[in-house]
Amino acid sequence: MRRFLLSALLVASSFAATAQDRFVPVEQRLNAAQLAEVGLSPAQLQALNRGLREAESAAPAAVAAQPPAALPAAPLPAPAAMHLGLEEGPVTARVVGDVAGWEPGTVFTLDNGQQWQVMKGQMKLRKTLQAPQIEVIPGIAGRWFLQVDEDLPKARVFRLR
Numbered sequence: 001m002r003r004f005l006l007s008a009l010l011v012a013s014s015f016a017a018t019a020q021d022r023f024v025p026v027e028q029r030l031n032a033a034q035l036a037e038v039g040l041s042p043a044q045l046q047a048l049n050r051g052l053r054e055a056e057s058a059a060p061a062a063v064a065a066q067p068p069a070a071l072p073a074a075p076l077p078a079p080a081a082m083h084l085g086l087e088e089g090p091v092t093a094r095v096v097g098d099v100a101g102w103e104p105g106t107v108f109t110l111d112n113g114q115q116w117q118v119m120k121g122q123m124k125l126r127k128t129l130q131a132p133q134i135e136v137i138p139g140i141a142g143r144w145f146l147q148v149d150e151d152l153p154k155a156r157v158f159r160l161r
Contacts, residue, residue, distance in 0.1 A: 023049075023052070023053050023056060025045075025049045026045055026048055026049055026052070027045060027049075088138055089138070090135050090136060090137045090138065091110075091112070091114065091135065091136040092133065092134075092135050093110035093111050093112045093114070093133075093134065093136075094110065094111045094131050094132065094133055094134070095108050095109070095110060095111075095129075095131055095132055095134055096109045096110065096111055096131065097109070097131065098128050098129065098130050098131070099125065099128065099129045099132055099148060100124070100125055100128040100129075101122070101123050101124040101125050102118045102121070102122060102123055102146075102155050103118060103121075103122035103123075104118050104119060104120060104121075104122065105117065105118060106118040106155075107160065108134070108146060108157070110134070111131075113161070114136075114159060114161065115159070115160040115161050116136055116144070116146055116157040116158065116159055116160065117157060117158055117160050118146070118155045118156070118157055119155075119156045119157060119158055120155070120156040121153060121154065121155035121156055122155075123148075123152060123153060123155065125148075125152075129148065132148055132149075134146060134147060134148050135147045136157065137154070139156075143156060144156070144157050144158065144159065145157065
């Protein structure tokens, strides 16, 4: 706990004051309960303040002049992953080429640049479809299903790119 508070103080102090003459000692930044929890002796507090003051004066003026960045109101969205989650909607696109059916290992290349490979399911179509419009639908637990026609069974797929 002591290390955490000291680390937090060091980080906070780098943003708190913008010049050496505006340095605020640790004892003024924390209330009595927080100081007691940290448990530093007067000599240790003095050494910490000295170190913080020196670090602050050694920081470049440009960094010291910047206000601390505001925290976002909501968490930032996660980066796009290879296997999109349920928060993503269906992908609608056209298949590049013809579709006569599918089986595990079949790769569908879409006109939007995505490639999806069949993991489970197989189907032999009665009639070959030329560049059909398909939909890749999210399922639970990160699973995706490719639907060529709503009347046909879906193939379980995963995204290659």
